[in-house]
Amino acid sequence: MDQPDSTTSTFDDFFLHCPELVFIADEGGALLRTSRALTRAMSPEVLDGGARPGLGALVHPEDRRSFDEAWGRLRAAAEPMDLVLRLKAADGSFRCFQCAARWVPEKGEAVGSLRDVEERIKSEIQLKLLRAINDHLPVCLWAIDRQGVFVLHDGKGLQSAGLKPGQFIGLNMFELYPPEGTAELRKALDGKMSYFVNEIEGVHWEAWYLPILNDRGEVTHVAGVTLDITPAKRTEQELRAKLDLIERQRQVIRSLSTPIIQVWDRVLTLPLVGMFDSARAADVMEGVLREVVRTQARYTILDLTGIEAMDTETADHLLKLTAAIKLLGAEGIITGIHPAIAQTIVGLGVDLTSIETRSTLRQGLEYCIRRMGRELR
Structure with missing residues (x-):
């Protein structure tokens, strides 16, 4: 009985146990032998579909x-084959593999291997992305070991700090900066990501400290x-300055739109013009009450000559304003009510009988002078 050829047995063992994706193919690309690893990695419908499946089918x-x-160039023995291709994997998806092969003229066969390069391509893209960020954005990228020694120091943002790439490599961060400046770094060394914003010599920095862990x-x-x-x-500071300016201008406009005038001793007048909504009513009430207290006013005339329309809400604001004036020991007087507004007030059922009213600002002022004259007598 013939003994098995040890060379053939070793050859079979190699294809059975080799962890790499290796193959032997004929000149037409038909796969003569494949490692078990390749058979498991590639699409079974191709490799198990016939006696001699073709590599091209993948x-x-x-x-x-x-x-x-x-x-074709490989078969002509012109050059080895080294090409990145998308091949159909066992899960049915196409993945990128590097196909390397060499023609063996003596055998009339090609021997080759496949290597999954998806991860390599991802790593290359990540490295290119990191390099693009490093070269074009105002960032500083650095890394230190557990002792605080710099192993990476790069980035376009170093220019803002007056530093050069690699300037700190080999130096210890704990020796370069005082203890209070490395508090966030110590958090990262304890495994906690740290984020903060600070200012150094007029330059504002937004920083992240990221712990890097091993398998354990x-x-x-x-x-x-x-x-x-x-x-x-x-830009933020300029925007805040503009907003502050706009707010100051609004305050000036409000004060100009509701001028409080002392027309007589202890007599104030407030000409109201335009809309008299809730926001403006609050400003008016605050200003009027402040002036009543400051001037020790006895009378405050609210002149409505410049208001041509009124609703329930506006009338309610007037009632509240005169009530607040009365609480300070003064009297609120309304003048200049238009006929249309008078009809609206009656139609709305607003009761103004408790408030002294006059047709014109002059009549209102005369009323105040007469009242003060009687009080003096």
């Missing part, structure tokens, strides 16, 4: 032309991302 339709051209959950390094937000802060 290739994404959009990549098939590139594969055929590269395989231990902090090995701390990464820092520091963003120069000085332009944003400057």
